[in-house]
Amino acid sequence: MWFFFPGPESFALSSLGYLWLYKEIDMADSFDIERVYSDTKTTRLMRDRINLIGMSFTFDMDFIAIFHFLERNKYNFKAKDRKESDPLIFAGGPVISSNPKPYAEIFDFMIIGDGEGVNVTVASIIKEGLENNKNKSDILKELSKIEGIYVPGITTKVNKLTKKLTQCIYTPILSTNAFFPNTFILEVERGCSNRCGFCLASYLNLPIRFVDYEEIINTIELGLKHTNKIALLGAQITAHPKFTDICKYIEAKIDNGEEIEMSVSSLRVDSFTPEIVNTLVKAGQKNLTLAIEAGSERLRRVINKNLTEEQIYKAIEIAKSCGLHGIKFYGMIGLPTETQEDLEEIVNLSKKIKAKYKGFEISFGFSTFVPKPNTPFQWFGRENEKSLETKANYLRKELHKLGIQISVSSAKWDYYQAVLSRGDEKLTDYIIEVFNQGGKLGAFRKASKTLNINTDYYAIENYQYEKVLPWDTIDIRPGKEFLIEESKRLINR
Numbered sequence: 391m392w393f394f395f396p397g398p399e400s401f402a403l404s405s406l407g408y409l410w411l412y413k414e415i416d417m418a419d420s421f422d423i424e425r426v427y428s429d430t431k432t433t434r435l436m437r438d439r440i441n442l443i444g445m446s447f448t449f450d451m452d453f454i455a456i457f458h459f460l461e462r463n464k465y466n467f468k469a470k471d472r473k474e475s476d477p478l479i480f481a482g483g484p485v486i487s488s489n490p491k492p493y494a495e496i497f498d499f500m501i502i503g504d505g506e507g508v509n510v511t512v513a514s515i516i517k518e519g520l521e522n523n524k525n526k527s528d529i530l531k532e533l534s535k536i537e538g539i540y541v542p543g544i545t546t547k548v549n550k551l552t553k554k555l556t557q558c559i560y561t562p563i564l565s566t567n568a569f570f571p572n573t574f575i576l577e578v579e580r581g582c583s584n585r586c587g588f589c590l591a592s593y594l595n596l597p598i599r600f601v602d603y604e605e606i607i608n609t610i611e612l613g614l615k616h617t618n619k620i621a622l623l624g625a626q627i628t629a630h631p632k633f634t635d636i637c638k639y640i641e642a643k644i645d646n647g648e649e650i651e652m653s654v655s656s657l658r659v660d661s662f663t664p665e666i667v668n669t670l671v672k673a674g675q676k677n678l679t680l681a682i683e684a685g686s687e688r689l690r691r692v693i694n695k696n697l698t699e700e701q702i703y704k705a706i707e708i709a710k711s712c713g714l715h716g717i718k719f720y721g722m723i724g725l726p727t728e729t730q731e732d733l734e735e736i737v738n739l740s741k742k743i744k745a746k747y748k749g750f751e752i753s754f755g756f757s758t759f760v761p762k763p764n765t766p767f768q769w770f771g772r773e774n775e776k777s778l779e780t781k782a783n784y785l786r787k788e789l790h791k792l793g794i795q796i797s798v799s800s801a802k803w804d805y806y807q808a809v810l811s812r813g814d815e816k817l818t819d820y821i822i823e824v825f826n827q828g829g830k831l832g833a834f835r836k837a838s839k840t841l842n843i844n845t846d847y848y849a850i851e852n853y854q855y856e857k858v859l860p861w862d863t864i865d866i867r868p869g870k871e872f873l874i875e876e877s878k879r880l881i882n883r
């Protein structure tokens with residue numbers, strides 16, 4: 391089996407989910423599995439020996455690397471064009487779990503939701519099937535009976551898999567070649583209970599689940615046997631009921647002379663406590679990123695991020711008192727109902743921070759709103775590119791005047807991300823054409839002309855709540871009715 395990561399080795403070696411799923415299959419006795427990356431030059435396993443190919447699909451644009459891999463290895467892109475003797479090819483990950491439709495013709499089957507455990511089950515079924523000379527379609531029929539497995543053409547409705555976190559998953563490989571070199575990454579919790587209206591990370595992983603404290607500590611100790619760099623992962627890490635205890639545990643070790651470097655994936659402003667920030671600073675974390683998402687309290691209410699200006703000031707005070715010299719704020723532009731006043735609030739907030747906390751550095755990173763399937767904002771289209779560019783330029787100009795650094799993601803790329811996010815089966819030929827045209831921005835434009843695809847329909851249009859959506863095939867709790875209610879509640883705030 392090849393397990394493909396659509397990016398360079400360095401990223402793969404810092405990708406917790408990919409490495410853990412690889413480990414599970416590798417540890418099961420009867421499989422010979424090899425990791426393959428976009429920059430892999432030669433493989434240990436010969437192409438003709440491969441029976442199964444799994445792929446991680448985390449970002450919308452991963453399809454380009456996936457097609458490169460298929461082309462390099464001489465596999466047809468569409469499952470129906472591949473031979474009976476070709477391996478079965480499947481994928482999993484957030485893109486697939488939230489909306490597999492644009493890729494339904496590409497993969498033989500897909501894993502919807504948490505892949506742990508079920509990856510070994512599917513590999514075993516396929517192995518057993520091949521040993522008994524079953525053909526591909528019989529094997530796929532069997533796979534379609536497993537919860538969480540979506541087999542295009544057979545499955546009509548699939549429940550997303552939601553694992554109980556009985557075990558702490560961690561990166562089983564440490565490498566200097568990793569993007570985070572020699573860093574032992576472990577998952578403390580999965581999901582985020584805040585349910586911001588646009589946030590796939592939250593809605594795809596409800597309910598939030600925590601790993602037991604003891605299990606986390608044992609896993610940290612396992613990591614510390616091999617490295618002094620630890621990274622704790624989770625979308626709402628400070629929500630762990632024992633997060634402060636975990637920090638204290640690490641801090642005590644540092645105070646005892648152990649040279650531990652610890653970092654966390656993200657913090658929420660309202661969970662910033664002196665204990666937590668102190669531990670992080672002691673453990674070598676130099677920069678903190680805080681997602682405030684929007685400048686005005688009104689817009690933050692709309693997106694369900696009920697964060698007050700006072701809480702932001704308090705967070706800065708804590709950061710300062712712990713010896714940090716600056717904070718990077720993360721925000722989004724083009725959110726539903728956003729007006730010029732909301733943008734002005736970002737500038738006003740920055741002015742106030744600058745005046746109140748002289749010498750304290752702040753910077754901003756913005757992305758543009760992309761409607762994601764299975765979120766309350768899935769019905770809302772994006773603003774057009776021109777209007778987003780005007781907004782980005784306004785912020786650049788005003789924040790530069792204050793000496794504040796700002797970066798803004800490309801509205802053009804974000805547009806095509808939205809096209810894919812809300813895509814349907816019609817986009818399969820489109821993405822193949824994009825790849826054939828070179829996979830750059832111009833290729834997306836050219837492909838829509840060649841195939842007469844109205845990309846605005848996917849990215850810009852507002853959808854009616856009654857509309858049947860391509861991803862309705864996926865049953866994700868709390869379900870569509872809840873999303874409609876939540877969407878109406880938020881947008882009218």
Ligand code: SF4
Binds near residue numbers: 583626681
């Ligand atoms: S706080 Fe962050 S992770 Fe949680 S729902 Fe909001 S954007 Fe998503």
